[in-house]
Amino acid sequence: MNSKAKILTLATTMLAVSSLTVQTVVAQAKLTNQSKLFINGIGEVRVGMNVSQAAKAAGTRLVGDSPNNSCYYVKPKAEPKDVGFMVTEGRISRVDVWRNSKITTLKGAKIGDSEARIKSLYPGQIQVTPHKYVQGGHYLTFIPKDRADHNYRLVFETDGKRVTQFRAGKLPEVEYIEGCS
Template sequence: MNSKTRFLTFVTVMLTVSSVTVSTVIAKAKLTNQSKLFINGIGAVQVGMTVSQAAKAAGIKLVGDSPNNNCYYVMPQNEPKNLSFMVTGGRISRVDVRQNNQITTLKGAKIGDTEAQIKSLYPGQIQVTPHKYVQNGHYLTFIPKDRADRNYRVVFETDGKLVTEFRAGKLPEIEYVEGCS
């Protein structure tokens, strides 16, 4: 094999590896039940993105309420189920997880966990307040220590024992108990 042929073979291999790497990265970015919720987003979707940016980052179609008002919700057309995004001012402001015990936070918190488990995952960073509608229920609010995250929270709603749903996002939207209502 002469040097020109070796070079062309090398370039072909590198282009193939590059396209496989890009495809793999794109495939991994798709929003699924294995995507992790973090203080300001889930998977590749971050608070502050427009709906079209979020759909592109998630690799899925987002559908939902009419964007005629300042606050509405969109959700994945298919999977993951029971996941929604609050949109305010035309941008994602919060992520809500309901009736989906597959999606977890970065630390592994999920629906069905006990209040004690949540407190142990986030020692010294959980503020407990009474639930507005569930007798004996609580809001367990994760308050970040990092100054860069001071405007974000994760809120776990409980029935007094177990997490029934949770959400992550920015202030003040993260504290809206009734969502956009």
């Protein structure tokens, strides 16, 4: 093989690997059931993004209520199911997870976990308050220690024993008990 052919082969190989790498990054950026919830977003979607930016970061269309309201929800058109984004003032302000036991927080907390497990995952940072609608239930609120995160929370709702749903986002929206109602 002459040197011109070697260079062409090398360039073709590099282009193929580069293309594969870009496709892998795009695939990883898509919002899935393996995406992790953290105090200011999920996967690549961040609190503060507008809906268009969030859809691009999620790699899927976000559909939902009319944006004419000052507060409304959008959700991924396809997967993951039972994930919603609260939008206030045109920006994502919180992420809600219902009935989806596959999505976890960065520490691995998920729907179905015991209250004790949540407290053990976030030692000394969980504030427990009574649930407004579920007798014996609680809100387990993770309060971050990092000063940069002081306006964010992670809230686990329980039936008194196990997590039934959870959400993350900025204050005050993350603490709204009835969503946009």
